[in-house]
Amino acid sequence: MKVVSWNINSLRKRQDRLFPWLEATKPDVVCLQETKCTDEQFPVLALQAAGYHAVYHGEKSYNGVAILSKSAPVDVVISLGDKEPDSQTRAIAATIDGIRVYSVYVPNGQAIGSAAYQYKLRWLARLRDRLALEKTADTIVAGDFNVAPGDIDVHDPDLWRGAIMCSDEERAAVKCIADLGFSDTLRQLHPDARLFSWWDYRMLAFPKDRGLRIDLILAGGDLMNRWSGAGVDREMRKGKDPSDHAPIWAEFNR
């Protein structure tokens, strides 16, 4: 089973990329973030015609998450399902082929110490609490974490030291989730590789490979012993009108 996570940065703007890519790569599950469209705007019928089920949780202009799948999704939960108010559409979960799948868009955090930063840390703590309650052992948490887990995930660690997405607090919050029993699939398979998933649109960052690895596919339960591959689909960051993120993927044996 091939699982992909992609911050698409506007689904409507990226449809001409999405559909040929689905046809060419045929992933079993696609977790999308920053769909930037309401549920009414979601292209359900076009996806159906392409052979994909879809569950989605979106809003106007910002945020928005979705899960596309070849098999039918069941037990869909939107948001983090806790008692705190959720004004932003940043999480959705569904069970697909017996595997619990989360698509998450962790808040950006803007600047260290800002209100947005506190919201980000709180959101990661809430995600951890949610995952701790998860009954299904075979769980995948895929998405844009807006945190580079280690210095190896940063093109220039000294430049980024202590900056947003690289602070000790943010990294500790992500480690806290991993410590529930999740493995960072890509890093596990490629412990020393310089692999990024996001490159700034400015300053020729992509051609210079000045990126960060902030998109993750975390796998728990028996899945940890079943993966057969993981990587970054760099081709999708090339060409006209790309998202600033490339899709990342992980493959599991049945």
Add this chain to the structure above:
DNA sequence: ATGGCATAATTGTTATGA
């Protein structure tokens, strides 16, 4: 010290991203 570039809301400019 800051912007660069991109997107969505709108039509001149702002909010947000990472």
